[in-house]
Amino acid sequence: MKIAELIDRSCIALDLEAGDKAKAIGLLAGRLQKAGALLDVSRYEEAVSHREQEFSTAVGYGIAIPHGKSAAVRRPAVAFARLAQPVLWSDDPDDEPVHMVFLLAVPEADAGDRHLRILARLARSLLDEGFRSNLESARTPVDVLTALERVESSDKPAGGEGGES
Amino acid sequence: MRILAVTACPTGIAHTYMAAEALEREAVKRRHKIKVETQGSMGVENEITAKDVAEADVIIFAVDMNVLRADRFTGKPLVRVGVADAIKKTAKVLEQAEQAATN
Numbered sequence: 001m002k003i004a005e006l007i008d009r010s011c012i013a014l015d016l017e018a019g020d021k022a023k024a025i026g027l028l029a030g031r032l033q034k035a036g037a038l039l040d041v042s043r044y045e046e047a048v049s050h051r052e053q054e055f056s057t058a059v060g061y062g063i064a065i066p067h068g069k070s071a072a073v074r075r076p077a078v079a080f081a082r083l084a085q086p087v088l089w090s091d092d093p094d095d096e097p098v099h100m101v102f103l104l105a106v107p108e109a110d111a112g113d114r115h116l117r118i119l120a121r122l123a124r125s126l127l128d129e130g131f132r133s134n135l136e137s138a139r140t141p142v143d144v145l146t147a148l149e150r151v152e153s154s155d156k157p158a159g160g161e162g163g164e165s
Numbered sequence: 166m167r168i169l170a171v172t173a174c175p176t177g178i179a180h181t182y183m184a185a186e187a188l189e190r191e192a193v194k195r196r197h198k199i200k201v202e203t204q205g206s207m208g209v210e211n212e213i214t215a216k217d218v219a220e221a222d223v224i225i226f227a228v229d230m231n232v233l234r235a236d237r238f239t240g241k242p243l244v245r246v247g248v249a250d251a252i253k254k255t256a257k258v259l260e261q262a263e264q265a266a267t268n
Binding site for chain 1: 187
């Protein structure tokens with residue numbers, strides 16, 4: 001099971017023109033819809049915006065990971081955009097503008113942990129500077145897929161204790 | 166020092182795990198030993214044991230919801246922050262933990 005099974009090349013957008021946060025999410029949700037990952041795009045967007053209201057999904061480094069778990073999702077999927085212009089993600093003064101977005105879609109009743117494990121690993125890998133810089137410099141969607149696969153194969157297993165030196 | 170942390174967020178899909186990774190990285194950078202239990206969509210993982218608690222100097226809750234079996238940690242110095250703080254202000258959270266442990 002690989003991240004490549006969750007992210008379709010058509011769901012990777014580089015230098016996407018999105019005037020604001022809602023537009024960015026809407027455009028990416030549209031890509032997921034076209035790729036057949038959603039049953040109902042507007043209900044899915046509602047789930048994402050509901051989650052967003054609980055608290056902002058901006059996670060630093062100019063990255064946001066909006067996500068929706070909803071019955072409107074047919075299969076787990078990821079869409080990625082690097083935005084042409086950064087957008088404000090929240091009113092929180094600590095939140096820097098966002099220029100890279102991972103939109104995650106998870107069905108309400110996901111059959112197993114495998115997909116969730118991949119999403120968890122993706123979230124962890126955002127702390128990897130090399131991974132972020134590969135996303136920044138990607139020139140094609142294939143470059144993004146390569147970066148995702150590379151971080152996936154070099155990843156340590158989840159959990160475990162950090163070393164003491 | 167020995168640090169234990171629990172991370173949890175409402176959907177348990179992304180922030181729980183990103184916060185765990187951030188805390189692990191920052192703790193190692195500061196030469197602490199850390200174990201992070203994630204309470205997310207996949208349930209409880211890397212579960213903290215009674216032995217872990219007995220040996221720990223400080224506990225961090227990086228959560229936006231209730232911690233499951235929080236009574237395990239009774240009597241230990243505790244720092245409680247939001248899951249986003251653990252991701253975006255990781256160094257500050259570790260500083261708080263260091264202070265709580267030495268007080």
